[in-house]
Amino acid sequence: MVRWEGNARGRLEQAALDLFAEQGYDRTTVAQIAQRANLTERSFYRWFRDKREVLFGGDELEERFVAAIEAAEEGTDPLTMLMAAFKTAPEVIRPRDFLRKRGEVVAANPPLRERELIKLAALSQALTAALEKRGCDAQTARLATDAGMAILRLASERWMADENADHARLLADCATDLLAVLKPARRSRTDTVSERT
């Protein structure tokens, strides 16, 4: 059952996802993925380095995000640059059905979880570097990226759970939630300062 039709790459991704879900990641071979997608093994390797890469191929998201940061108006603060970048996500991400199933398959298979961590770390690094190029100091760039990634993760989770949700609005809501979680830091900071004086 190929729900998300499209080019060869899309068919390979869907075939791999279905097979990983049906019989597990370890038991699935590249030959089986190619066969399910009605393609040859050769065309699999045209798109992906190895079996583990099939759910992580493509850097469209990273490219979009970095391009958006590069295009931000002079003087924009780092968090605003990141939020503007994240708003481009719906243009490139896969359909919800695909992403939901993908999330389950990744969570259930340690080698895929590892690759996901590496991909996310690479994305963070690219965003931090892009912010630094726009004049942020290294520590602020990293801190803003960490905050942004926390917001993006939660927004994506909620977006996957709610068919009718608006991605941009979710991003704004999650930023507010993160601020709320951090509120006690403001209070305790004041306490510490008054203790010192």
Place this chain on the structure above:
Amino acid sequence: MVRWEGNARGRLEQAALDLFAEQGYDRTTVAQIAQRANLTERSFYRWFRDKREVLFGGDELEERFVAAIEAAEEGTDPLTMLMAAFKTAPEVIRPRDFLRKRGEVVAANPPLRERELIKLAALSQALTAALEKRGCDAQTARLATDAGMAILRLASERWMADENADHARLLADCATDLLAVLKPARRSRTDTVSERT
């Protein structure tokens, strides 16, 4: 040159670190590590599953943090629980010299970087689970953990750079810095709300 003396495990860690720095991770064998530490290979495997694990052995940090969250007073908010947990870090972490060199070696060797990501993800998961046990909903627990880990990372970086820094004060400062980075989210939230009304 064994700077950080101690038990067998500590000597193995230091020997591995020195060898990784001198000749690279790939070229170093478990036999060489054991020899440098004046121990047998057998005793290496008593402490560590494999060569990659030698710089990541031990879950003292995770155990301390989780215990601190479990011990927090009823009604404490999640960020405050995390910050109290992080304050126990200096009781168990290795000396600065060791950690600085370790950071360089990990950054220079992809297999170690991967293991570090996996370890950090496991720590995050343990903290999120501990917060949920204390009554946090899953999304807040995760968001607080993400914020906390961003604070801890930056505080650790500054702590390693400054011999005289106080770890608890750095944590409070980094929380304030994270709040400052997020300030534009508060403004844009207000804008959005007023646009809607």
